[in-house]
Amino acid sequence: MAEEVLRMQGITKIYPNGFMANKDVTFGIGANEIHALVGENGAGKTTLMKILFGMEDCQQGSIFINGKEERIANPLDAIAKGVGMVHQHFMLLPSLSVAENVTLGVEPMKNGLFDYEAAVKNTQEIADKYNFKVDATAKVSTLSVGQMQKVEILKALIKGAKILILDEPTAVLTPQETEELFEQLFNLRDSGVSVIFISHKLEEVMRICSKVTVLRHGECMGTYDTKDLDETKISRLMVGRDVVLKIEKEDPKPKEAILEIRNLKRFNSFGKAVIDGVTFTVHSGEVVGIAGVEGNGQSELSEVLAGLSDFASGDVILNGKSIKGLSVRQIRDKGMAYIAEDRMVEGVAGDMSIEMNIMADRFSKKNYKKNGMFVDARKIRKETQQLIKDFEISCDGPEQPVRMLSGGNIQKVVVAREFTSGANFILANQPTRGIDVGTAEMIRKTIVRKSREEGTCTVLISADLNEVLECSDRLLVMRKGKVVAAFPKANEVSEDTLGEYMLGIREMTPEQMEGLL
């Protein structure tokens, strides 16, 4: 084995809200090596890399660079010690030229002025050295995504990076651009730069990486030579449940269709299809789970269904009527309830009282008003108190501002509103993310109970495998804006199989999914 250039030893990171993102993780890479770091969303990859790059601190553990223990307090430290990071979301200044972006922070100077010519020259030199084809004088806003990524890599290289972290670099690239990137990574490796490659795409990992480290739920599952593994084995290491959760539930008795999605398409501002011809139907009395690696169109689908975003073509029929062009209010009146992905952004108004948050969707309705314009304070207070009791929200009273509650209790405020709005379609996007086990269980059980007893139809989008496998009746898998797999019984699907579809190792044909959508 080549000498080790980086070693992260026993890293433990606990976030202030108590979430343990890394649990005693040990991770090392050698010189001239492209090393893959793989794991599901929330497995702790990005946290680990942020610790290495000085953007987060950790409670325990130490970092050795070239055998010497180093303390990395901030990104500047990291850069000084030869660590460079290319973030998933580019940190570029579109209105500036490539040379200006690359040299920002280490600008060449002449006579006290910024020496643009030297910046161009330096940029061009380093680009030529590693065989990157970019025009140093071009404006970044005119570049393609692939070229922007090269600029990001050059930014790290010009500062002398010997360890380069790439966070899901191929997620935004076309196949051709990906090929080019790989060529460049090989060049970098051969000229002495070690690359940490974070990815979900196992075929890429197998192709370019010599070693792979797998994280799962914040723990390190080991480091392997890629030649000893295949994609299926990696997928099994990545995808798994620590504790298998069981929810007792009767078989669903799906009745009439409530939500029909037909060939739905939506494009982002770059013209890329983020929802690419999705078709499925959800019936009264069933829970349809949508699994998938994050960023494969689930959030965009949820925005469309909640009425927060328009779509390009296709249609969404809710209770017999298309939602095209309707306002959120109108869609909610047609029977939609929405548990938002990020509760502090779309789920609550933090400074407002619990009462206003619980009643936010209904206080302006007729039966909550008196004399036309006044809110019926007594009725609202009575119902709020009842809901606080029903949902066991621990608080000082209905007047307390929501931001003072714990994460779990804030989510209870959200579900107290959405579960009681009288809707027959519940759109639940990551309903239990980052909250305590007890509340999570209550929310999951309520979703199932409502479908059985009240005949609601539910679309459950979740990155939590336990949740999606146990709560759902039918299960769909989304990848690259498409539904790539459908299973009739979620609790009979093994996580290994699910992982293979989520990660694109396998894909179902339309015929196989026939009748399941």
Added chain:
Amino acid sequence: MKKTQQIEAIMEVVRIVAGLAIAYLVALLILVAISKDPVFIVRQFILGPFSSPRRIGSIINLAVPFMLCGLSMCFMYAVNKFNLIGESIFMLAGCIITWVGLAIGNSLPMAVMVPLLLVIGAIVGAVLAFIPAIMDRKLNANVVVVSLMLNAVIAQLALYLLRYFMRDPGISFIGSYETPASMQLPMIFGKMRVGSGVIIALIFVVIVSILFYKTSFGWKMRIVGSNPKFATAVGLSTLGISFAAQLAGGALAGVAGATEIMNSYKRFQWTASTGHGFDGLLVAVLAKRNPILVPIGALFLAYVRIGADVVNTSGDIPNEFISVIQGIIILLVAAESFLSGFKNRLIYKSVQAEKESAKGSK
């Protein structure tokens, strides 16, 4: 948990009081520094406003437009729009109701005249506020800049109306003819000579407070101001509500202008905009956009202003220094970081203490 809430509430009051105290201290320091007779001047500044019933009455009279303009800015501030059009609405509404009043003359009884003119003032305000509000809603134009530019335009318009349509040539200054008695609000409280406009102002404090806290529109407005994305996601029409709030704020500024003319003037004689719109912002900031607290903010501001006036007439200090003090007050009350370290330490301590006692009881 309960304790945290208490600390937050107490600290909010402490912050405002500390901000006011610091600003007041600065005011006193200025007086001491520049006055030839500092002891007398400081005494005048602090106690002067209460030295005669007449002066107490002046505080109340001055607080009337502050209250109404403060309520107006509560609407703008509630939906987080610094729409400053109230400044010129105040002037033009005063101008137009004088014009209408002169045209009607004494033919209507006061009980009809006053409400009629208030309604006209409100309409003028809503119409004027419509311009920046619609530009904000449809064009996403900067509402602060637009409203400030419009203020300059509207002030000139009011001046034009005064000069060409109602100027009394028989007086030495630029002013309208004397308004009919039916629109001059009577004095109450005998010696204090308080105009009955204060009753109008208090009625509106009650109405606006009810609107904010008891009606569905008020709830919507507060939710939109607190988190517009959330408001959209639960089905509120965020743009429409913030538009409507700006119109309502404009209408109140119109009411304020109309009330001020009827309460304190016999002629319309403003030849430049009066600054009441900005005073309203100060009151709304002091009241933390809560209409119930607006009278307190308005009375405080009026007290300080009268204090400055007293000092001005009885000493060598120009009353403009008070505007510096006002600036300091806004900054201190609005500064998030002012005393926030102190607050966080308190909260941290109480949470620690709670944990300790929880451990102890186990």
Added chain:
Amino acid sequence: MSIDIVAFLADAIKMATPLVFAALAALMTRQAGMFNMGVEGMILCSALGAVTGAHYLGGVWAGVLCGILTGVVTGLIIAFAHLTGKTDLYLTCIAFNLAATGGTVFIMYLLTGEKSTTSGAFRSYQIPNINIPILKDIPVLGRILSGQSLLTYIAVLSVWFVWFLLKRTRVGLRIRSVGENPKAAESVGISVTKIGYISFLLCGLFAGLSGTFLSMSWVTFFMKNMVNGRGYIGLSAQNMANGSPIGSALVSLLFGATTSLATTMKSQSNFPTEFLEMIPYLATIIAIVITSIYSINKKRRIERGGK
């Protein structure tokens, strides 16, 4: 009604000078990502600072220096409240402008015993007008371009200076990077707060020049509220020009021409002066409407193109 076109154009350039400085001042903070309405108050303070300095130190140049210094100090006050005190920038600026309006009168009274103008109490100093050698002999052009205040020529140089600063110096590059994407700037070790202070300092420099021009060149005394919205107009000018120094100067010139038009018409016609007074502000509002519609349509086109 006859209008002397040459005199009108010369006057337009003169009226545009404080607007150009105001626009450049606002542009400096805008490039760092801050919408600074405080320029209005900063200019007002500087105008008073300039005449006070000139009177007590007895010289034109001392006045200019004091004007600039006042601009810088007031800029740093706003920067401190916003960047260190974490107050809302809009609220800070509104509060500051309020304080400046009254505060200048207060200080003027303390110094002179007057409340409306310093013209009686302070000696008046005027920044010299400059005749440009060859240019002044060219018939029409000479009368328009030559013989303007020294500060007018400095304004022209300042436009170039700001362009050069932003494009050719390290601090300019860093200011732009902070304004465009503070996170990106921070990720390469640039302090957003420090750059914010620097941009306010430069903003103060130009606000100071604007104020100095008003009280030592346009007129030779300070008077109550003499800025009269010029700060806001300059702010809108750079906003319309999308932060380009040259564009801002051209828009300012246009607004200067509207002001000059109003003045000319006042002396030439019996049209109500109130309506003439409105012209610069109305022109600004109309320009805001036009540029807003343009940018909204552009955005729509891109979104539709995306589909």
